[in-house]
Amino acid sequence: MKPTNGTENGSSVKTPFLIGVAGGTASGKSTVCKRIMEQLGQADMDHTQRQVVSISQDSFYRELTSAEKVRAEKGQFNFDHPDAFNEELMLKTLQDVLQGKKVEINEYDYRTNSVCPDRKLTIYPADVVLFEGILVFYFPAIRDLFHMKLFVDTDSDTRLARRVPRDINERGRDLEHVLNAYMTFVKPAFEEFCSPTKKFADVIIPRGADNTVAIDLIVQHIREFLNNRTRQDHSPHLATAGTSALNLPRGRGKPITTVSTDPHYRPH
Numbered sequence: 001m002k003p004t005n006g007t008e009n010g011s012s013v014k015t016p017f018l019i020g021v022a023g024g025t026a027s028g029k030s031t032v033c034k035r036i037m038e039q040l041g042q043a044d045m046d047h048t049q050r051q052v053v054s055i056s057q058d059s060f061y062r063e064l065t066s067a068e069k070v071r072a073e074k075g076q077f078n079f080d081h082p083d084a085f086n087e088e089l090m091l092k093t094l095q096d097v098l099q100g101k102k103v104e105i106n107e108y109d110y111r112t113n114s115v116c117p118d119r120k121l122t123i124y125p126a127d128v129v130l131f132e133g134i135l136v137f138y139f140p141a142i143r144d145l146f147h148m149k150l151f152v153d154t155d156s157d158t159r160l161a162r163r164v165p166r167d168i169n170e171r172g173r174d175l176e177h178v179l180n181a182y183m184t185f186v187k188p189a190f191e192e193f194c195s196p197t198k199k200f201a202d203v204i205i206p207r208g209a210d211n212t213v214a215i216d217l218i219v220q221h222i223r224e225f226l227n228n229r230t231r232q233d234h235s236p237h238l239a240t241a242g243t244s245a246l247n248l249p250r251g252r253g254k255p256i257t258t259v260s261t262d263p264h265y266r267p268h
């Protein structure tokens with residue numbers, strides 16, 4: 001689907017430009033999304049007014065059974081396996097987002113390993129939607145919805161070094177729990193399920209948020225898209241000429257672009 005301005009049943013339908021942001025745990029996916037939002041002046045804006053919004057795949061972890069909850073508390077549940085996610089809900093939500101609908105998503109609580117049913121986040125219709133998570137390119141039906149796919153490629157030592165303090169300080173874990181989970185589930189699942197999805201990316205971002213060149217280029221693309229859309233809103237006849245300002249190639253077999261200023265960089 002191309003992002004379009006069109007008319008359906010008499011009402012104006014605007015398809016947002018949907019960007020998938022994948023990468024291993026603690027690679028900097030949320031930080032990259034935050035930088036993009038900041039540079040576009042969206043971060044401090046009222047949620048109802050935002051042109052660019054970011055959604056985390058963590059909101060789509062499935063409800064655990066009582067036995068799984070017990071295992072999760074002991075660090076013995078695999079949150080890095082595709083089966084840990086509610087694929088159906090993720091797909092339905094993104095389809096609604098693409099139809100320009102307002103959606104409610106769950107807030108996720110890492111301390112209880114569960115979604116908070118009483119704490120919903122409202123995602124208002126926006127022009128650009130970022131969807132970030134470890135396995136956003138894993139499920140083919142979801143992967144096919146993205147207009148642009150980014151993979152944040154940070155080496156595993158750096159990711160582990162960031163994950164340990166984050167899980168201890170922000171997610172209520174102790175060191176033994178974090179390292180056990182990492183060795184038992186996180187690292188093997190990254191290699192089996194996440195890393196192979198790098199090949200689907202349009203743009204690979206080495207070093208995550210440190211790569212200001214890559215972030216600037218992506219922001220520039222989004223700005224062009226937003227400017228074009230605004231122009232079409234003022235001159236609706238332009239909408240029939242195609243609205244994807246980004247002109248990105250779609251489909252399989254397209255070249256992967258790695259945005260690196262280091263001539264010796266090789267994707268991990």
Ligand SMILES: Nc1ncnc2c1ncn2[C@@H]1O[C@H](COP(=O)(O)OP(=O)(O)O)[C@@H](O)[C@H]1O
Binds near residue numbers: 162207208
């Ligand atoms: N470029 C960076 N330099 C230093 N710390 C970073 C950088 N990017 C992210 N972090 C920190 O690493 C941790 C993981 O980053 P985050 O963006 O949440 O990763 P992800 O969303 O991929 O799990 C966070 O504590 C964040 O503040």
Ligand SMILES: O=c1ccn([C@@H]2O[C@H](COP(=O)(O)O)[C@@H](O)[C@H]2O)c(=O)[nH]1
Binds near residue numbers: 025113
């Ligand atoms: O209850 C949970 C749910 C998930 N995790 C871990 O989170 C990461 C994914 O989040 P990132 O922000 O991309 O790191 C995944 O590796 C899970 O292991 C968790 O610890 N507890």
